[in-house]
Amino acid sequence: MTSDHLILTTPLVLWDGSAAYHLVRLGGEPAEAITMHATLQRLEFGTRRGFGSVKCWAQVGETRWKTSVFPSREVGWILLVGKKVLRAEDLAVGDPVHLTLELL
Structure with missing residues (x-):
């Protein structure tokens, strides 16, 4: 893991609020890096x-796509995983997601 490239495996979860979203939670060292x-982006810009x-x-x-990660009070950061990715990679809730993130 470098400061702008993160590689991790985390389970796919379903968040069911006002709408249902598939996502992965990013905690621990990856969350600290994000x-x-x-913080550096905010200081620079x-x-x-x-x-x-x-x-x-x-x-x-x-499957590679441009997106954003969002802060989460519960875990650190979250990444939404769209239906296109779920279908292309044959993922279901609870499956381990082998994820690479390149921070921009």
């Missing part, structure tokens, strides 16, 4: 992105 990246998000490229298996 928080540091966000003087502003924060919407909802405190951090832009990134995400890759699961062969």
Whole structure:
């Protein structure tokens, strides 16, 4: 893991609030690295992105997409995983997600 590239495995979960979302939770060292990246971005540019998000490229298996990670009070950060990725990588709730993030 470098400061702008994170590689981890975490389970796919379903958040069922006003709508259902598939996501992965990013805690521990990956969360610390994302928080540091966000802090440096804020210091460099003087502003924060919407909802405190951090832009990134995400890759699961062969599927790569440009997205953002969002801060979460419960765990650190979250990454939403869309239906396109779920279908392409044959993922279901509870499956381990082998994830690579490139922070932008």
